[in-house]
Amino acid sequence: MEISGAEIITRCLQEEGVEFIFGYPGGAVLSIYDAIFKQDYFKHVLVRHEQAAVHAADAYSRSSKKVGVALVTSGPGATNAITGIATAYMDSIPMVVFSGQVATDAIGLDAFQEVDMVGCSRPIVKHNFLVKDIRELAPTIKKAFHLATTGRPGPVVIDVPKDIAAQTSQFIYPASVSIRSYTPPTKGHPGQIKKAAQLLGEAKRPFIYVGGGAILSNASSEVTELVKMLNLPCTNTLMGLGALDGSDPHFLGMLGMHGTYEANMAMQYSDVIIAIGARFDDRVISSPEHFLSQAKKIVHIDIDPSSIAKRVRVDVPIVGDVKHVLIDLIGILKETGIKPQAEALADWWQQIEEWRKPQSLWYEPSDLVIKPQFVVQKLWEVTGGEAIITSDVGQHQMFAAQYYPFKRPRQWINSGGLGTMGFGLPAAMGAQLANPDAIVACITGEGSIQMNIQELSTCKQYHIPTKIINLNNRYLGMVRQWQHFFYGNRYSESYMDALPDFVKLAEAYGHVGMKIETPADVEPALREAFSDKLKDRLVFMDFITDREVNVFPMVQNGKGLSQMDLPPHMRDMQLTPFENNRDYGNLC
Structure with missing residues (x-):
C-alpha cells in the first residue's frame, strides 16, 4: 500500500514517539497539515509566529530529554524560523525542523515564496x-533524528x-x-582518563568547571x-546551572562575566581544572591570555573534538560522552584511591571561604522601590525552588541565574550562546507542555517580552498556565x-518610551494581569499567582522595578576573571591578595 509523502512524515513522527509538533501552516505544507488533521498520534500546537514554534520545540527538548519538532512553510515561514534554529544550534539542542519548499521543478526559478532553506540554514544546523x-x-527523517540526538546534539532541517x-x-x-562518515565517540580514551586522575592526585587547588554538555549528556x-x-569546589556556566544543586556547599555559583567573586577567583587561581562539557568561551574566561597567566593544568572533557583547545591550551584532552567519561574517571579514582593532597585542599577551601565572605551577590534592600533581585529571591521562596524557569536575555536573565539556585538539571531554560530576546x-x-504538572515561570523584561508577546494567544488556545515575571525597569536594561x-551615560535608544499597559494586554488575551509597584506587595502577588485558585491560569505579573x-x-570585555567590577559594598573592603598577587579585583 502506498501513502503520500505527507502521511509518511506523520508516520515517521509516530515511529519516533513524537508528542507535540509546533508550527504554522502555509501553502507549501498544506498537504502535511491535512495529514496531521487525519491522525491522532501526536498533537500540533499552532503558534502565532514561526520563531516561536522553533523556540517552543527547543524548550520542549531542553526540559524533557526528547527531540523537539517544528513545522514551517516555505519562504517567510522558513526564514522566520532561522533565529530559533540558530538559538538551538548555539546551545546544542536536539531538534528536527521541517520546512516546506516549492515544487522540485520550480526550485531555482524564483517561484512564489521560494527561499534556499538549505543554503540559509547551513551555518546554523548540525545537518540539513x-x-x-x-x-x-x-x-532521511530517520537520519535526521539520529543526527540530532547523537554526538554533540543539534538541530537538523528537512x-x-x-x-x-x-x-x-x-x-x-x-x-x-548507519552513516559511514558519522561515527561520534562515546567512550573516552582510557589512558587520558588515567592522566586526569593522576592530575587530581597531584592537585593543590583543584576546581571542577561544568558546562551545558553535562546536562545534555544527563551526567x-x-x-x-x-x-x-x-x-x-565546583562552578557552573550559565548553561550548566543545575548540574550540581545550587544549594550544595561545594557549589561556588556561576562563573564568568557576571559570575560570583568566589567562582571567578577560584577559576583564575586553581592549579588543576577539570572542564566538563564546557567551552572556555568569551563570556566565561574573557581574556585567554589573562586566564593562562596563572600556571594551571587543564583536563578538557567534551564529545566534540573541535571544542577542545579552541580557546585555551589543554593538557589532557578527553573526547567522549561526558557521562561515560565521568563514570570511568570515578571508577579509576575509587579503584586507586587517588585524592587531592588533603592539607593543600584544606588550605584551598580556607581561601575559597575568604572569597565567599564578602557575599558578592549582596545588594542594598529597599522598602521604597522593587529590586529585581528581590523579586527573583521571593520567586524562589514561593515556588520552593522547584519551578522550571525560562528567561529572555538581559539583566533579568543574569538575576535569574544568580538568585534562583537551581536544584536539578533541565530546570533552567534560556538562550545562552545566541542570546535571543523573545x-x-x-x-x-x-x-509547560513537556511537563504539564510542573510549575513553569518565565522571567523576562519589558523589552524582551514584546518580541514574541503574541504567543499569549497560543497560551490561551492551549490552556498553558505559565506565570510571567516581567521585571519592568522601562529600559533595555x-x-x-x-x-x-x-558610553558616558549616553542612553541611545535604550529607553522604552511607549510601553503598553501589560495588565490590560494580558486581560485582552484572556489571562490574569497584575501590576506590582511596591516591595511589600511582591510576595503577596507571587503567592496569589501560584495559588491553587490561579494554578490553571496564565498570570502576567508586571513588577515595576528600580530603573x-x-x-x-x-x-x-578583554579583562581577566580576577579584574572584576565589584558591587558597591565590596569596593571599600580590604581584600587580601592571593599569594601576593595584586591583580585581585577591580575596586574602582
Whole structure:
C-alpha cells in the first residue's frame, strides 16, 4: 500500500514517539497539515509566529530529554524560523525542523515564496536535507533524528518540496541508521582518563568547571558524585546551572562575566581544572591570555573534538560522552584511591571561604522601590525552588541565574550562546507542555517580552498556565548598563518610551494581569499567582522595578576573571591578595 509523502512524515513522527509538533501552516505544507488533521498520534500546537514554534520545540527538548519538532512553510515561514534554529544550534539542542519548499521543478526559478532553506540554514544546523525523491523521505527523517540526538546534539532541517509531500510511495521506516562518515565517540580514551586522575592526585587547588554538555549528556549524578567524593569546589556556566544543586556547599555559583567573586577567583587561581562539557568561551574566561597567566593544568572533557583547545591550551584532552567519561574517571579514582593532597585542599577551601565572605551577590534592600533581585529571591521562596524557569536575555536573565539556585538539571531554560530576546515566553510554552504538572515561570523584561508577546494567544488556545515575571525597569536594561559603563551615560535608544499597559494586554488575551509597584506587595502577588485558585491560569505579573540597578560582579570585555567590577559594598573592603598577587579585583 502506498501513502503520500505527507502521511509518511506523520508516520515517521509516530515511529519516533513524537508528542507535540509546533508550527504554522502555509501553502507549501498544506498537504502535511491535512495529514496531521487525519491522525491522532501526536498533537500540533499552532503558534502565532514561526520563531516561536522553533523556540517552543527547543524548550520542549531542553526540559524533557526528547527531540523537539517544528513545522514551517516555505519562504517567510522558513526564514522566520532561522533565529530559533540558530538559538538551538548555539546551545546544542536536539531538534528536527521541517520546512516546506516549492515544487522540485520550480526550485531555482524564483517561484512564489521560494527561499534556499538549505543554503540559509547551513551555518546554523548540525545537518540539513533537501528531499528530492519520495523514496528517500522516510530514511532521511530517520537520519535526521539520529543526527540530532547523537554526538554533540543539534538541530537538523528537512526541506520538503510541495510535490514530494503529495506524491505516493510505500512506507518503510528503517529500524536503524548507519552513516559511514558519522561515527561520534562515546567512550573516552582510557589512558587520558588515567592522566586526569593522576592530575587530581597531584592537585593543590583543584576546581571542577561544568558546562551545558553535562546536562545534555544527563551526567548530573556523576558530576555530583565526583565533587562530593573528592570534596572539590565546583562552578557552573550559565548553561550548566543545575548540574550540581545550587544549594550544595561545594557549589561556588556561576562563573564568568557576571559570575560570583568566589567562582571567578577560584577559576583564575586553581592549579588543576577539570572542564566538563564546557567551552572556555568569551563570556566565561574573557581574556585567554589573562586566564593562562596563572600556571594551571587543564583536563578538557567534551564529545566534540573541535571544542577542545579552541580557546585555551589543554593538557589532557578527553573526547567522549561526558557521562561515560565521568563514570570511568570515578571508577579509576575509587579503584586507586587517588585524592587531592588533603592539607593543600584544606588550605584551598580556607581561601575559597575568604572569597565567599564578602557575599558578592549582596545588594542594598529597599522598602521604597522593587529590586529585581528581590523579586527573583521571593520567586524562589514561593515556588520552593522547584519551578522550571525560562528567561529572555538581559539583566533579568543574569538575576535569574544568580538568585534562583537551581536544584536539578533541565530546570533552567534560556538562550545562552545566541542570546535571543523573545525566547522566554515560547520557551515556557514548550517546557509547560513537556511537563504539564510542573510549575513553569518565565522571567523576562519589558523589552524582551514584546518580541514574541503574541504567543499569549497560543497560551490561551492551549490552556498553558505559565506565570510571567516581567521585571519592568522601562529600559533595555543590559544595553543601559553597558552605555553607563562604556558610553558616558549616553542612553541611545535604550529607553522604552511607549510601553503598553501589560495588565490590560494580558486581560485582552484572556489571562490574569497584575501590576506590582511596591516591595511589600511582591510576595503577596507571587503567592496569589501560584495559588491553587490561579494554578490553571496564565498570570502576567508586571513588577515595576528600580530603573538603574546594575548586574554585579562584572568582567569587562578583554579583562581577566580576577579584574572584576565589584558591587558597591565590596569596593571599600580590604581584600587580601592571593599569594601576593595584586591583580585581585577591580575596586574602582
